[in-house]
Amino acid sequence: MNGNWLRVSPDELERARTDLDWAHGIATAAQDDNSERWTATDKAWNGLDFLLDRLGFDVPLVLGAESFVELPDVEPDSEEMFDFLENLEDDWGYGPPSYLTPGQVAAAAAQLAGLTEDDLIRGVDPQELNRAEVYPGGWERPGELERVAHYLPDVRSFFGAAAKDGDAVICWLD
Template identity: 75%
Template structure:
């Protein structure tokens, strides 16, 4: 399970709202081309979101704040949810994508720019992540927190560039 982001213009975001199939093709093309418009966090996505949340970061960078598709109010692993997800056009991976608006991206970029890798993990007990059942669940290894923190500079560059462009960001897990 890997975290992914795609920078899109406001016009592209509007098109994505109307046609997730088109957005999926754009996302895959940009990712396959290793474009500057795509960034990934590998399996560190949940740890990163946990650590940012722990610092009071209000914008859910990984899971996105806005939904393209409203999910049904059922248990995540239920047959009803699995049936719903099977009927969504195009395979985004683990459920439909979400997104951050240009305003949310700009706010996130400012807040991210203030952080250091040390800020992200200072005072964190890996057992906090174990108790919270944070993916990938290998927090007993001493280097795991540093592994998550090493993504921060790339995340800062990505969101900084998106903010400068006035871009929105599509978020998904695959």
């Protein structure tokens, strides 16, 4: 399971809201071309999300803040939710993508700008992540927190460039 982001213009975001198949096509092309519009955090996505949340990060930049699909009002891990997600026609991977608006991207970039790799993991007990069942697990192994932290410079650069260009960001797991 890998975390992914795709930068899109506001016009592209509007089109994606009504045509996720089209958006999936540009996401796939960006991945295939290793475009600067796309980046990923591989298996570190959940660790990064946990660590940013732990720091009080305002924007849920890993999983997105806005949904393309209206989810049913049921428990996230319920059978009803699994049935709903299974019936979605979607090639995105683990559920439908979500997104961050240009304003949310700018807010995320501003918060990331002053954050260092050391800030991200300072004082973190790996058992916190294990207790929270943060994917992929095994946080007590030497170097696991640092593996997540090493993504921060690229994340900071990606969101900084997206904010500078006024882009939105589509977020998904595959």
